[in-house]
Amino acid sequence: MKSEKHYDLVVVGAGVIGLATAYAARQRGLSVAVLERNAQCVGxxxxxxxxxxxxxxxxxxxxxxxxRTRDIWQQVAPQAGIDVVHQGLYLLAQRPEALDLLEAFMQTEMGQGCRLLSRSEAAHELPQLQDGVGVLHSPHERRVESRDAIPLLSRWLQQSLGVDFYWNTPVQQIELPRIHTSQGLFHAEHCVVCPGHDLNTLYPELIAQAGITLCTLQMMRVRPAQPLQLPGSVMSDLSLVRYEGYADLPEAAPLRARLQAEQAEHLKWGIHLIAVQSADGSLVVGDSHVYGQAEAPFARDDIDALIQDELQRVLKLPGASVEQRWTGTYASASDVVYKAQPAPGVAVGIVTGGTGASTSFAFAEELVALALGD
Ligand SMILES: Cc1cc2nc3c(=O)[nH]c(=O)nc-3n(C[C@H](O)[C@H](O)[C@H](O)COP(=O)(O)OP(=O)(O)OC[C@H]3O[C@@H](n4cnc5c(N)ncnc54)[C@H](O)[C@@H]3O)c2cc1C
Known part of the structure; x- marks a missing residue:
């Protein structure tokens, strides 16, 4: 037996959903262990x-x-030693159809706290923005450097909140109170499975019923030739037809038609722009979306070129160079989250909308409640 301890709740998976679940369970006073297949989080x-x-x-x-997740990040980040690198969002509208959509968006409940900036206001706040017809500023967003933040979050959960971590411990079967792993048996009253895009190890038949596919994204780190400071994250017209809060409005139809005529290749590969900044001044830039039953293992140069094209349309970055490229995969479905209770005391949770960093802490509270039978 790997552990003699009997936990109130065991979490499978040390991605952001698993870590947020460990946090939510500790907030309820439960004893918690996290079991992770890999030696560290690499997903x-x-x-x-x-x-x-x-x-x-x-x-x-x-x-x-x-x-809610943003608010919890805000509380947790300073305690865990995680820097919030910047706050807020600048979405540059470059077509009248995009501005019409933003004006409609501002009338919805989600427009609360947001501003539509004039050209001069936008130029003052973010001089590197290319020309456009308007800019949406939202104050709500936060940005953390995930590759540092996730290890810091696990360390803090372990050292300050008393969560036990077991790395290199694939979970093979759950029969509460027994949890079978490659390292032996664990014991727990409850279990929350947060497998990310591993749809085949635990409860594969159940998860298969949800119609989940995989989505692979291409990403890059860009080094500006001249120092610049982004006061917030940056998005573009293409984002307005991907993010449902905008894309579901009727005013999105004319923009979609125009983008189809002008940027069909970008749409074909699910490209839109997100550019965020790191503490060293470099930018993390993406992304594209390729859907299938398996990860798309090979990054394509033509997709990278289209992402860079969109970056140059939105930000003035002469001489910028790409210094790192990577891909990432998430589970995707028409609903934005998948929640199930395959057995009493067990919950399975997957964010299927590509928004796990943004919704993790609130979703985790739902998963703990489901496992506990609240
Ligand atoms: C390139 C890219 C960019 C994105 N950008 C954003 C963004 O900016 N904002 C945002 O909100 N979202 C973003 N997303 C989505 C977000 O990253 C995901 O929704 C989120 O990371 C999913 O977290 P997770 O914990 O479910 O999965 P993962 O991070 O994949 O973690 C799951 C973990 O479970 C472990 N595991 C699985 N099965 C077992 C088992 N049987 N036993 C033990 N361990 C197991 C895995 O090894 C893995 O470590 C992006 C995704 C990608 C790929």
Whole structure:
């Protein structure tokens, strides 16, 4: 037996959803262990932008998840030694159809706290923005450097909140109170499975019913030739037809038609722009979306070129160079989250909308409640 301890709750998976679940369970006073297959977190949670996106999330419940998650990041980050690198969002509208959509968006409940900036205001706040017809500024977003933040979060959970971590410990079967792993048996009253895009190890038949596919994204780190400071994350017209909070509005149709005529290749590869900044001044830039039953293992130069093309359309970055490229994969479905209770005391949770960094802490509270039978 690997552990003699009997835990109130065991979490499977040390990605952002698993770590947020460990946090939510400790907030309820439960004893917690996290079992992770790998020696460290290497999945989507360290490959993403670390962009805690609120504005533009699917309206209603998911938007509220993002608001709550942002608030919890804000509390947890300083305690865990995680820097919030920047705050807020600048979305550059370059077509009248995009501005019409933003004006409609401002009338929705999600427009609260947001501003539509004039050209001169936008030029003052972010001089590197290319010309456009308007800029949406949202104050709600936060950005953390995920590759540092995730290890810091696990260390803090372990050292300050008393969560036990077992790395290199694939979980093979759950029969509460027994949890079978490659390292032996663990014992727990409850278990929350947060497998990310591993849909085949635990409860594969159940998960298969949800119609989940995989989505692979291409990402890059760009070094500006001249120093610049982004006061917030940056997005573009293409983002308005991807993020459901905008794309679900009727005013999105004319913009979609125009983008189809002008940027069909970008749309074909699911490209839109997110550019965020790191503490060393470099930018994390993406992304594209390729869907299938398996990860797309090979990054394509033509997709990278299209992402860089969109970056140059939106930000003035002469002489910028790409210094790192990577891919990442997440589970994707038409609904934005997948939750199931395969057995009493067990919950399975997957964020299927590509928004796990933005909705993790609130979703984790739901998963703990489901496992506990609240
Ligand atoms: C390139 C990219 C960019 C993104 N950008 C953003 C963004 O900026 N903002 C945002 O909100 N979201 C973003 N997302 C989505 C977000 O990263 C994911 O929704 C989130 O990371 C999923 O977290 P997770 O914990 O479910 O999965 P993961 O990070 O994949 O973690 C799951 C963990 O479970 C472990 N595991 C699985 N099965 C077992 C088992 N049987 N036993 C033990 N361990 C197991 C795995 O080894 C893995 O470590 C992005 C995703 C990608 C790929």
């Amino acid at each position: 989507a949670s360290v490959r993403n932008f670390g962009f805690v996106t609120v504005t533009g999330q699917r309206r209603g419940e998911h938007w509220r998840r993002a608001m």
